[in-house]
Amino acid sequence: MVKQRVIVTGAGGQLGTDLVSLLLAEGYEVHGLTRSELDFSSQDEVDEVIGRISPDVIIHSGAYTKVDQAEAEVGLAFKINGDGAGFIAQAAEKAGAKLVYVSTDYVFDGTAVAPIAETAATSPVNVYGASKLEGERQTLAFSSKAFVVRTSWVYGLHGSNFVRTMLQLARQGKPLSVVGDQFGCPTFTRDLAGCIVALIRSDRYGVYHVSNSGSCSWHEFAAAIFEEAGLSVQLQAVTSDQFVRPAIRPGYSVFAHEALAQGGFPVMRHWREALQQFLAMENLGAVGYGGRRADSRHS
Numbered sequence: 001m002v003k004q005r006v007i008v009t010g011a012g013g014q015l016g017t018d019l020v021s022l023l024l025a026e027g028y029e030v031h032g033l034t035r036s037e038l039d040f041s042s043q044d045e046v047d048e049v050i051g052r053i054s055p056d057v058i059i060h061s062g063a064y065t066k067v068d069q070a071e072a073e074v075g076l077a078f079k080i081n082g083d084g085a086g087f088i089a090q091a092a093e094k095a096g097a098k099l100v101y102v103s104t105d106y107v108f109d110g111t112a113v114a115p116i117a118e119t120a121a122t123s124p125v126n127v128y129g130a131s132k133l134e135g136e137r138q139t140l141a142f143s144s145k146a147f148v149v150r151t152s153w154v155y156g157l158h159g160s161n162f163v164r165t166m167l168q169l170a171r172q173g174k175p176l177s178v179v180g181d182q183f184g185c186p187t188f189t190r191d192l193a194g195c196i197v198a199l200i201r202s203d204r205y206g207v208y209h210v211s212n213s214g215s216c217s218w219h220e221f222a223a224a225i226f227e228e229a230g231l232s233v234q235l236q237a238v239t240s241d242q243f244v245r246p247a248i249r250p251g252y253s254v255f256a257h258e259a260l261a262q263g264g265f266p267v268m269r270h271w272r273e274a275l276q277q278f279l280a281m282e283n284l285g286a287v288g289y290g291g292r293r294a295d296s297r298h299s
Ligand SMILES: NC(=O)c1ccc[n+]([C@@H]2O[C@H](COP(=O)([O-])OP(=O)(O)OC[C@H]3O[C@@H](n4cnc5c(N)ncnc54)[C@H](OP(=O)(O)O)[C@@H]3O)[C@@H](O)[C@H]2O)c1
Pocket: 009, 010, 011, 012, 013, 014, 015, 016, 034, 035, 036, 038, 039, 040, 041, 060, 061, 062, 063, 064, 065, 080, 084, 102, 103, 104, 105, 132, 151, 152, 153, 154, 155, 159
């Protein structure tokens, strides 16, 4: 049987690395492209690389992800997250490829009081969120086979993230203050990658909210990390006003998973169960799927 050819952008990132490993393990022909192989903010490069590979599927997981820095680099954030997504979508359409655009809960303003449906009105409160929303707009404008996968509070085994930062700080033995008035859904990259692979096997295009189930505040998430890791930490909840950062964060961005349920896709396990697996794998120094290292960029 001919293998389906899949391009993964941002293949050196947290999610990109897991996607490449999972797709290889699932038997796809995988072209995991890091920035040095494809800078997607260049339309010429996008056209050349995608034209040459002629993929069946593109998973656009790469992005400008520096949420605070984006407030000072507005043009760059929009060029990479907005225009870059548009270049990818135009090239995907030309190739006849399915396209997954990975987006964010930061497209919402945080004023919701119940889990947010895919159809809810967007209204980003920071530059990063606005630039990712522009990427969604361009993706849906240019691609007739697009999945927009919004996700939240992502952590994985490759790269820096909240869980790893908390573990590092805890090991320094100092008391910690963590924001207790922002609520969301943590998401393990392995579970997210699995859901994306399920989506690309279908032709149920559209917008999806994809996160682990359940919800928590950052403070509750930190407390769970320490409890599961068996670390005793002096942990205090603070308000967003006491922990001011350049970019405003939405206060509430808990997802409902209606589109997954309606499409017959499995809703992901609870965030706490995913966290337990992450910590177990982190302790074992796990790197890939089924014992394979994730450093093979091509099948
Ligand atoms: N992390 C989260 O909490 C979170 C939450 C919601 C949504 N998301 C979305 O989920 C996706 C994956 O996030 P992640 O945490 O895996 O991100 P990540 O670890 O920061 O990886 C992003 C990757 O994109 C690459 N990249 C940036 N600009 C590029 C360009 N112009 N050309 C080629 N590659 C470029 C980066 O390469 P360099 O290392 O060379 O810069 C990096 O490898 C992103 O779309 C992000 O917006 C993330």
